Amino acid sequence: MRLKKKKLRKQSHKNWIWAGILLAQFVLFSLLSWSDRAVELAARVFGWLQKLWEPLTFFVSFSLGDLFYGLLLIIFAVCIILYFKKYRRKHIIIFVLIILNLLIFWYYCAWGLIYFKTPLSDQLPKSTADVATIKKLATDYLELSKKYRAQCREEKNGVFTIDNIYKVKLNIRQAQLSLPEPFGPQMKLPVKTIKPSLFSGLMNYSGIMGYYNPFTTEAQYNAEMPHSSLPFTLAHEAAHQVGFAREQEANFIGYLTGMQSNNAALRYSTSYFTLKSLLRALPETEKQFVGEVLNQYSPAMKRDREAELRFAEKHRGPVELFFGFTNDLFLKSNRQEGSITYSYFVELLLQYQRLNK
Numbered sequence: 001m002r003l004k005k006k007k008l009r010k011q012s013h014k015n016w017i018w019a020g021i022l023l024a025q026f027v028l029f030s031l032l033s034w035s036d037r038a039v040e041l042a043a044r045v046f047g048w049l050q051k052l053w054e055p056l057t058f059f060v061s062f063s064l065g066d067l068f069y070g071l072l073l074i075i076f077a078v079c080i081i082l083y084f085k086k087y088r089r090k091h092i093i094i095f096v097l098i099i100l101n102l103l104i105f106w107y108y109c110a111w112g113l114i115y116f117k118t119p120l121s122d123q124l125p126k127s128t129a130d131v132a133t134i135k136k137l138a139t140d141y142l143e144l145s146k147k148y149r150a151q152c153r154e155e156k157n158g159v160f161t162i163d164n165i166y167k168v169k170l171n172i173r174q175a176q177l178s179l180p181e182p183f184g185p186q187m188k189l190p191v192k193t194i195k196p197s198l199f200s201g202l203m204n205y206s207g208i209m210g211y212y213n214p215f216t217t218e219a220q221y222n223a224e225m226p227h228s229s230l231p232f233t234l235a236h237e238a239a240h241q242v243g244f245a246r247e248q249e250a251n252f253i254g255y256l257t258g259m260q261s262n263n264a265a266l267r268y269s270t271s272y273f274t275l276k277s278l279l280r281a282l283p284e285t286e287k288q289f290v291g292e293v294l295n296q297y298s299p300a301m302k303r304d305r306e307a308e309l310r311f312a313e314k315h316r317g318p319v320e321l322f323f324g325f326t327n328d329l330f331l332k333s334n335r336q337e338g339s340i341t342y343s344y345f346v347e348l349l350l351q352y353q354r355l356n357k
Helices: 002-032 036-058 064-084 089-110 112-116 131-149 165-177 200-206 230-241 247-260 264-281 284-295 299-315 318-333 343-355
Strands: 194-196 210-213 218-221
Touching: 002 089, 002 112, 036 089, 036 112, 064 089, 064 210, 064 218, 089 112, 131 264, 131 284, 131 299, 131 343, 165 230, 165 247, 165 264, 194 230, 200 299, 210 230, 218 230, 230 247, 230 264, 247 264, 247 343, 264 284, 264 343
Parallel strands: 194 218
Antiparallel strands: 210 218
């Protein structure tokens, strides 16, 4: 009996040790996020991991990262079931804590610290996001959207469609290589590491269009989303792959990539995203202007917008609210704006416009 109690105390002691290590990691990486040297080292590790994973992910057409996430879900589900069945609870707790420690360590070393690189806004001329300038840009991108939309393919209902997604991905990689510093990629990456998610069905209800997997360095996208959003989403996720962690900076690099390409579908999706972002950035007092712009959409653009609204309405529900809330918390924990904020992307766009005057 005494031996059993001693063993239980030892097991409990191990639990506290691993819990303490987990807490220490959060504190350590929080402190390291303020160190330029640590962030620079993390960026190098990011590059090494890209080269390490590239041969494996290149030859596998499906997402290894999604398989990894699926395996983790199964492991944690089994652990929860065994825990509530009171089967070796303390061993299960230690096992889960060890897994969490390994995941957190890998995440921060491979990706998490990159969120704290010097912001792109600090590397561009300062610019004021005044309403008049935003409205002028919105009008410009409306015309660009009309122009590129007229060059794109349609399905039988007259809605924008892509017949060759691989070609769009190829154009993204080619355009990335032509971007100037500090926007250019740190490395040349293969097209095949941008992959459709195995969870596309769930993503329809989450409001998430794509994500970067720091554990396998793959970019995943929802293959079932409206095609009007697909090319820009690919460019956005590809921007994560070349080292731009902040969401709105990935949007900006995606914007540069899309506008730099010679692919009409990518240019349309990019200019259309930019137009929508500019309209969302306007204050509530500009509702009339927003309505006027929407009325000036070409008939083809109106069909695309209606298809997007139908898709959103069909999949709206508690899952979307949950993922939206958790994503918002995640972004803010990494000192970013919330998931529904577009002002930083618009700020970068205005700064870039000033740079190129």
